Amino acid sequence: xxxxxxxxxxxxxxxxxxxxxxxxxxxxxxxxxxxxxxxxxxxxxxxxxxxxxxxxxxxxxxxxxxxxxxxxxxxxxxxxxxxxxxxxxxxxxxxxxxxxxxxxxxxxxxxxxx
Amino acid sequence: xxxxxxxxxxxxxxxxxxxxxxxxxxxxxxxxxxxxxxxxxxxxxxxxxxxxxxxxxxxxxxxxxxxxxxxxxxxxxxxxxxxxxxxxxxxxxxxxxxxxxxxxxxxxxxxx
Numbered sequence: 579x580x581x582x583x584x585x586x587x588x589x590x591x592x593x594x595x596x597x598x599x600x601x602x603x604x605x606x607x608x609x610x611x612x613x614x615x616x617x618x619x620x621x622x623x624x625x626x627x628x629x630x631x632x633x634x635x636x637x638x639x640x641x642x643x644x645x646x647x648x649x650x651x652x653x654x655x656x657x658x659x660x661x662x663x664x665x666x667x668x669x670x671x672x673x674x675x676x677x678x679x680x681x682x683x684x685x686x687x688x689x690x691x692x
Numbered sequence: 693x694x695x696x697x698x699x700x701x702x703x704x705x706x707x708x709x710x711x712x713x714x715x716x717x718x719x720x721x722x723x724x725x726x727x728x729x730x731x732x733x734x735x736x737x738x739x740x741x742x743x744x745x746x747x748x749x750x751x752x753x754x755x756x757x758x759x760x761x762x763x764x765x766x767x768x769x770x771x772x773x774x775x776x777x778x779x780x781x782x783x784x785x786x787x788x789x790x791x792x793x794x795x796x797x798x799x800x801x802x803x804x
Binding site: 623684 | 791
């Protein structure tokens with residue numbers, strides 16, 4: 579069975595400082611991993627995805643994540659936060675195979691202060 | 693997100709009423725999904741469809757039904773709404789080759 583744990587329900591940063599959103603996964607097989615972002619009153623948008631290629635994945639808006647199999651982690655980072663990054667972020671795991679069931683973490687709300 | 697549309701965007705209804713939420717997509721994807729989002733719980737899968745004739749229950753299908761009217765349309769119905777079905781509902785689509793799912797803007801449903 580697949581599962582995802584987002585270690586922080588809320589993260590607060592100041593504009594211009596680094597962002598770190600933590601995610602650990604559990605999977606019996608080599609999974610696909612995703613980060614989605616949800617801005618207020620908006621749908622979910624894919625930030626980046628890992629599908630067994632390069633372990634360091636670059637996404638949109640300056641975000642990146644590193645797949646670390648030994649630590650079963652897929653943390654999301656950004657060097658410098660912007661006010662527009664304030665949103666809820668979901669780490670998602672999907673097993674390999676025909677059915678692409680996504681298993682969502684409970685989300686991390688990122689707050690960015692001026 | 694304009695490729696996946698949901699109607700209505702907001703709905704307030706009363707206990708016992710029948711409600712239909714609609715999803716349309718112009719992405720040409722065969723696979724469509726319905727999720728609900730509750731605070732602190734992430735998204736949970738209600739139903740999914742691989743094509744017009746293939747519909748499957750997700751992890752929380754009780755109290756819900758779906759209809760896949762065409763490749764581009766997938767509707768979710770609450771036959772008799774109850775307050776604990778108050779949530780944000782998302783439709784999504786995907787292609788078989790890729791795991792990425794594309795989400796609509798969501799429908800906020802309140803059952804009084």
